[in-house]
């Protein structure tokens with residue numbers, strides 16, 4: 001028996017033993033309990049591939065995970081290892097209050113600790129809905145075990161009266177039309193049932209699609225895997241292949257740290273820009289970088305944005321959907337267009353380099369969806385950081401989703417001091433507001449009670465919407481959904497609740513923005529701002545317990561990815 005146990009040496013089931021003070025007893029007991037699940041001894045002798053998944057009744061995007069998990073298991077078994085699935089926290093975007101971002105770090109802790117605490121030699125990370133993929137990458141990066149990402153894949157589109165629908169840009173578009181009185185109650189009810197009609201993640205270039213594309217671009221997923229539709233049989237074949245790759249990673253020493261390097265992150269930012277992807281991805285990339293001792297520098301991001309054209313014509317900024325991007329050639333076709341700008345020697349989880357992947361990719365491409373580098377949709381990247389006295393540590397604008405007529409503008413601030421204030425007054429017919437004003441929302445940043453919700457997409461005041469106003473400058477310390485659009489400046493750091501200067505803005509102040517100069521300035525003298533700062537009474541926060549307390553005491557600002565300070569890599 002002891003000989004058998006030696007053969008198990010820190011692999012498979014004998015990895016990370018429960019401590020009873022007697023190693024042989026620990027192995028014997030663990031094997032005995034594992035046997036109770038019907039495994040043969042032959043199976044229990046195999047190395048183990050864990051499958052960390054986030055299936056949940058509160059996550060519509062992941063409803064096909066049982067089928068995908070079966071396919072992963074087939075691949076693992078075929079490669080001679082033993083697959084064992086385990087659930088982690090799930091973050092169903094629209095089911096969480098106050099916002100899914102608040103729980104991303106909790107999920108990352110769950111993923112990290114369960115990878116580390118349970119006996120597995122490598123891991124498949126199966127997620128998809130917005131915050132789940134960054135949470136899994138953050139957790140796996142900290143756990144330091146060989147890991148490969150597998151995503152849910154995008155939802156399919158549906159039809160409403162001949163019009164193509166996909167979550168969730170069309171959700172907002174129809175809601176805006178409903179608010180403006182163009183769609184009636186019955187119409188909005190019909191649309192509601194058709195917006196999200198299959199499993200999978202939102203059908204446009206929202207946060208989930210952006211993070212899936214980035215996970216592929218940084219090398220943590222197989223080539224071509226980000227865009228395969230959730231319901232396509234190819235996704236199951238990919239899952240099987242992912243299981244096989246995960247088994248091959250055992251003993252390789254290839255952990256996320258070897259794949260997610262500074263150059264790989266730059267490739268990720270480059271793809272984000274060319275996609276016109278979600279602003280949320282900046283927060284997630286900063287958090288993933290922080291787990292590996294790296295930094296996402298917003299000034300460097302601006303440089304990348306300056307010389308990266310937007311090439312992909314997808315909603316919310318364009319016209320197509322994720323299934324079209326897949327049919328058009330997917331991320332490999334996009335990377336081929338950008339190859340002269342990418343770090344081609346970056347390693348990937350499948351063994352080849354990014355350059356090898358580009359060489360191997362099919363050269364067919366649908367130019368309606370993926371434009372050539374000589375015929376870009378925009379000359380430069382979709383996202384930019386602005387700096388100035390309101391946002392000393394940066395603010396983000398998605399210029400590809402904004403109205404260029406509003407890029408160089410000075411406007412009068414109409415301030416809402418909280419989400420409650422916004423809800424109470426935005427549609428008040430007596431609100432003193434014109435289309436040339438700037439709407440400013442305070443107290444919606446990471447340290448606020450609402451934990452940085454996607455409220456940066458401040459609705460156009462009803463009286464202006466009814467008169468045909470479609471866009472205004474909106475400024476906040478909140479986030480916005482990757483599926484939203486408009487001239488929206490967000491992630492203002494530091495935020496109001498941490499004492500940031502955005503909290504000093506008052507009704508009637510003038511604010512100047514210049515996308516050309518990357519600046520956002522409150523046109524109030526330093527002397528006056530100092531006086532306001534001295535008068536400012538920071539709200540006493542009530543006593544807290546549990547996760548609320550952990551969050552409040554440790555969350556970082558947007559420019560540091562809203563991670564917890566104690567989860568970032570400890571400096572050597």
Ligand code: FES
Nearest residue numbers: 061129201202208
């Ligand atoms: Fe899951 Fe949009 S709700 S990706």
